[in-house]
Amino acid sequence: MDIVFVLEQALTQSIGIQAIIYCLAAAGLNIQFGYTGLLNFGQVAFMIVGGYSIAATVLSFGGSFWTALVVGIISSLILSLILGLPTLRLRADYLAIVTIATSEILRLVVRSVALREWFGGVNGLNGKFAAQFYALNPYQSGIGIGPINFSQNDSWVVTIGWILVAIVILITFLLTRSPWGRILKGIREDEEAIRSLGKSVYWYKMQALMLGGVMGTLAGFIFAIASQSVQPDSYVPDVTFFAYTILLLGGAARVFGPVVGSIIFWFLLVFIGQTLDQTISAGYIPFLTSTQVGPIRFIFVGIGLMCLIIFRPQGIFGDRKELALGGR
Amino acid sequence: MFKRSVSRGLFTSFLLSIFLTVFMGAQASALEGPGITGKISDPSGKPLSGVSITLANDENSVTGVTDQNGQFEIAAPTAGKYLVTIDVSSLPEGISIADPGPQREIVFIQGPKGLIFKTQVGTSADQIIEKRDSKVPQLIVDGLLFGLTIALGAMGLNLIFGTTGLTNFSHGELLTFGAFTAWTLNYLVGLNMLLAVPLSLMMSAFLWGWVQNRYLWKPLRRRGTGLMGMMIVSIGLALTLRYTALATFGGSPRNYNQYAAQPGLNIFGVAVTPKAIILAVIEIVVLAIVLYWLKNSKIGKATRAVRDNPDLASATGIDVERVISYVWTLGAFLAALAGITIGINQDVSWRMGQILLLIMFASVTLGGLGTIYGALIGSLTIGVLIQVSTLVIPTELKTVSALFVMILMLLFRPQGILGKRERVG
Amino acid sequence: MDAKTFDIDEVQNIFKNVEQKPGSKKPDPIILAKKVVRKFGGLTAVDVDHLEIQRGSITALIGPNGAGKSTFFNLLTSFDQADGGKWFFNKEDITKISPNKLAQKGLVRTFQLTKALSRLSVLDNARLGAKNQIGESLFAALFKPLWIKRELEVTKQAEDTLAQFNLLEKKSDFAGSLSGGQRKLLEMARALMLKPEMIMLDEPMAGVNPALKQSLLGHIKNIRKKGTTVLFVEHDMDMVHDISDWVIVMAQGKIIAEGPPSLVMKNSDVIDAYLGSHHKTFLTEDGKSLATDETQ
Known part of the structure; x- marks a missing residue:
């Protein structure tokens, strides 16, 4: 087994494009779930909106890449309104049900034959829709730090991606330290109390949903830009739950939680996957085949998610004391 | 899809x-x-x-x-x-x-x-x-048959929600694993379906009902894990089970060795396969027994008491944990029956539970989350709706119609057809 | 709000001319409720024909378990929806108003089961009560210079209020670490941060230890002295006797008697209502009544 290769892969992925995408998605969940207590189980819907806005605006409607970004953000805000309107007055599980359902509705709609002309059906949309983005690439060749190497295009995506992450984290930091953030945390603890103090809980929840949704849309942007393609079946509901795992790994309601979580998550996922792959192909685990490695990794994610909630709901670096007070 | x-x-x-x-x-x-x-x-x-x-x-x-x-x-x-x-x-x-x-x-x-x-x-x-001009009677019959199956799953979902407050996001996987247990016994072990089905129903009820509650949910309730935490645990469990099914049984859909293909009967212009009729009869009998049991048996009455007010039920000497244990066992049994029905009528696949879960959610939301008859009415309505919607929208989007109706329902009558207003806020 | 203060004698003079019967008219009602009905299934939890609450008074709402007191509270403050009726605050119809708007208009409430925000500090709990915070808007929140001035004012106000309730030294602790009685105090302090015209306290004494009770009584008197009308639901008869100017008795969803504290408990309807139902539990129970279970 080539441990150096495995580690290189794991390290590269832990700061690579996937880590950025999931970090942004988890940062959105951090605002919604971590600070406000909103159970958005359909973060992937915002990623669909992000990805398909870019691809369809450019490829199907002939708009520019920059218009596409605006379209994406506006669509994302509209989606938040649609999700929030019926559910934010109701108990938490209704939001969970409606968001997961909406994420599937969106996926089924964009993959439908009826709308193939615009969204490409099952095959999705493929083409150089992010050409205007890559035209700005200042890198002449790929960049490498030690064992970590990115291609020329990936280097540009990774650079912009981490800048976006930095901005998102800064916004989270500023907001959660403000009176606005105080209200969100209050809603998380007991929304009726906040309502009795004269704050419009409904509106604050909506703002949190919108802000977190926009962060999910940014994740969708990066996802689509990096591969210059959008495919409906890469936006299954499980994406949302990986983002939850990441958030809980890094610690919900912690400013850097999504970053820490995403880096660790992708390191572990790739490390476990590669290790399994190599040991299986070397014949050490006779009862498994390499096609089973993918599912097995996700079994670990599922178990990890359960264990985090049960044993360390405050995240792996979290403080037990704060949690002992919360009823969640 | x-x-x-x-x-x-x-x-x-x-x-x-x-x-x-x-x-x-x-x-x-x-x-x-x-x-x-x-x-x-x-x-x-x-x-x-x-x-x-x-x-x-x-x-x-x-x-x-x-x-x-x-x-x-x-x-x-x-x-x-x-x-x-x-x-x-x-x-x-x-x-x-x-x-x-x-x-x-x-x-x-x-x-x-x-x-x-x-x-x-x-x-x-x-x-x-x-x-496009599929006959309405055919669609309604198809919808009712499908709705019956969904009702089995939705009933369990609602019973568990009603007694424990948990919206169980891994309920779909109970269908999947019920169907795969029967497949293992029938296809791999070689048992006749008439033997494999009852056996897998009992195994599912025990393992996915009783054992799951005893060793996962009961300890969590003891620890005081909040409902939101439990919902996320159920998500984690759903992921684990779903990908275990994929790793174990592969990505291709599976069929049982028996009853896979059957010529349809034409009854007054409506085509139905004999197996679908027999399964529907079984489902109706099972649902009737469950409803009768909830209404008349001691533990059934206790179940309703716990659903209405757990604290009060506990105070009046009802062993709430025992009731929950029954409910989980029953819920897993019903889910397995639903899964096997779908397996016989169609096929067994690792992700069947995920999409069926959303349809079950639509059904219970429509009927009223936590209500028993609501699960039944909601499921039949959603079943028919899904089929009849194909008259106006492409078949590939028929699930969307169910989810869309659910969202509309939440907008205008969040408690569902039979639910009480107090339960939603 | 105006800085008018109230004298107990002055208020009791007002009540001298008020009829001692259910639904009696008051000279200057701050709250007026008409034909309020709330049903749970077949059970009528609240059926209040007419009720007025005198401005500037401390009014107690008492009654045996299950009388519908907390439900009535929830209805008036829009935390529950009525099946019928109309009610007014300062002559303004507030039947359909949202709870948050009502709080902004000056009618604030506390809860029977305290809603201290556990994972927020005591100081943050109090600061949440303050009105007109610029930093509570999403865009202003991003720029600290915009809201820091108001935040300092709010902090000063919060610290003053906490000091009145002997909670100042706990200001950095998580609210979840406070005792039950301290949480009651915190909740009251938080509600007062809004500078309300009227405050509705749902069983302020429930779960509070006897040592703290006296100081709580003092706080409630002080609240009124500063011009805030107080309506409270209570089980503790001593407290009702000590501080209330007027007592309203509810049983089985209806108002069965009204009057000054010393007289109303001698009313035969009231004695029947208590003895006929849960007289013993009423005296011994520490405030966890079934009356509110039906609202949850």
Whole structure:
């Protein structure tokens, strides 16, 4: 087994494009779930909106890449309104049900034959829709730090991606330290109390949903830009739950939680996957085949998610004391 | 994509004939060796002539055309995996191919007695051609049959929610694993379905009901894990189970050894397979027993008391944990029955539970989250809605109609048809 | 709000001319409720024909368990929806108003089961009560210079209020670490941060230890002294006797008697209502009544 290769892969992925995408998605969940207590189980819907806005605006409607970004953000805000309107007055599980359902509705709609002309059906949309983005690439060749190497295009995506992450984290930091953030945390603890103090809980929840949704849309942007393609079946509901795992790994309601979580998550996922792959192909685990490695990794994610909630709901670096007070 | 669970006899004719040919051997048709024969007809049963069908893989490609009776024959050149494709352009006007498209994968395997056949996307009950003017009575019957199955799952979902407050996001996987348990016993162990089904129902009720509650949810309730935390745990469990099913049973849908293909009966112009009728009768009997039990038995009454007010129930001497234990066992039993029904009518696949969960959610939201009759009414309504919606929207989007109605319901009457207002806020 | 203060004698003079019967008219009602009905299934939890609450008074709402007191509270403050009726605050119809708007208009409430925000500090709990915070808007929140001035004012106000309730030294602790009685105090302090015209306290004494009770009584008197009308639901008869100017008795969803504290308990209807139902539990129970279970 080539441990150096495995580690290189794991390290590269832990700061690579996937880590950025999931970090942004988890940062959105951090605002919604971590600070406000909103159970958005359909973060992937915002990623669909992000990805398909870019691809369809450019490829199907002939708009520019920059218009596409605006379209994406506006669509994302509209989606938040649609999700929030019926559910934010109701108990938490209704939001969970409606968001997961909406994420599937969106996926089924964009993959439908009826709308193939615009969204490409099952095959999705493929083409150089992010050409205007890559035209700005200042890198002449790929960049490498030690064992970590990115291609020329990936280097540009990774650079912009981490800048976006930095901005998102800064916004989270500023907001959660403000009176606005105080209200969100209050809603998380007991929304009726906040309502009795004269704050419009409904509106604050909506703002949190919108802000977190926009962060999910940014994740969708990066996802689509990096591969210059959008495919409906890469936006299954499980994406949302990986983002939850990441958030809980890094610690919900912690400013850097999504970053820490995403880096660790992708390191572990790739490390476990590669290790399994190599040991299986070397014949050490006779009862498994390499096609089973993918599912097995996700079994670990599922178990990890359960264990985090049960044993360390405050995240792996979290403080037990704060949690002992919360009823969640 | 969600696949229909209800067999549509007229439409099964295409794949049905394939099965018959393979199982009965070459003597049933003019074919020399293994291959497929079939009949293609429109939803009204009128044979379609001149439709071309291709059986192809990387090495070979054979095309056949239907005759005046809508029949075709194609011989398989060698063992291997083939794609059966209906040429859409050869279909008459007004007829379109429904989800999941005009292609089916089938495999001819070299077995001890010559080539044997198995289907990869063995959607024997799946409708592949669709005419927009499908008859309403047929759609309603299909919808009610599907709704009955959904009701089994929804009932368990609502009972668990009602007594523990947990919205169980891993309930779909209880269907999946019920169906796979029966598949393991039937296909791998070789038991007759009449034996495999009751056995797997009992195993599921014990393992996925009693054991799951005893060793996962009960300890969590003891620790005081909040409902939100428990919902996320159920998500984690759903992921774990779903991918365990994928790793263990593979990505291809599976069929049971028996009852996979059945010719449809025509009852007053509505096509139904005998297995669907028998399963529906079983489902109705089971649902009736459960409703009677909840209404009249001691533990059933206790269940309703716990659902109305756990603290009060506990104060009046009801052993709440015992009630919850019953509810989980019953819920898992019902879910397994639903899963097996879908497995028999259609097929068993690792992600069947995920999409069915959303349909169950739509049903219980429509009927009223936590209510018992609401689960039933909601499921039947959603079942019919899903089928009838295909009159106006493409079949591939019929699930969307259910989810959309759920959202509308939440907007205007969040407590559902039978729910109480106090329960939603 | 105006800085008018109230004298107990002055208020009791007002009540001298008020009829001692259910639904009696008051000279200057701050709350007026008409034909308020709330049903749970077949059970009528609240059926109040007419009720007025005198401005500037401390009014107690008492009654045996299950009388519908907390439900009535929830209805008036829009935390529950009525099946019928109309009610007014300062002559303004507040039947359909949202709870948050009502709080902004000056009618604030506390809860029977305290809603201290556990994972927020005591100081943050109090600061949440303050009105007109610029930093509570999403865009202003991003720029600290925009809201820091108001935040300092709010902090000063919060610290003053906490000091009145002997909670100042706990200001950095998580609210979840406070005792039950301290949470009651915190909740009251938080509500007062809004500078309300009227405050509705749902069982302020429930779960509070006897040592703290006296100081709580003092706080409630002080609240009124500063011009805030107080309506409270209570089980503790001593407290009702000590501080209330007027007592309203509810039983089985209806108002059965009204009057000054010393007289109303001698009313035969009231004695019947208590003895006929849960007289013993009423005296011994520490405030966890079934009356509110039906609202949850």
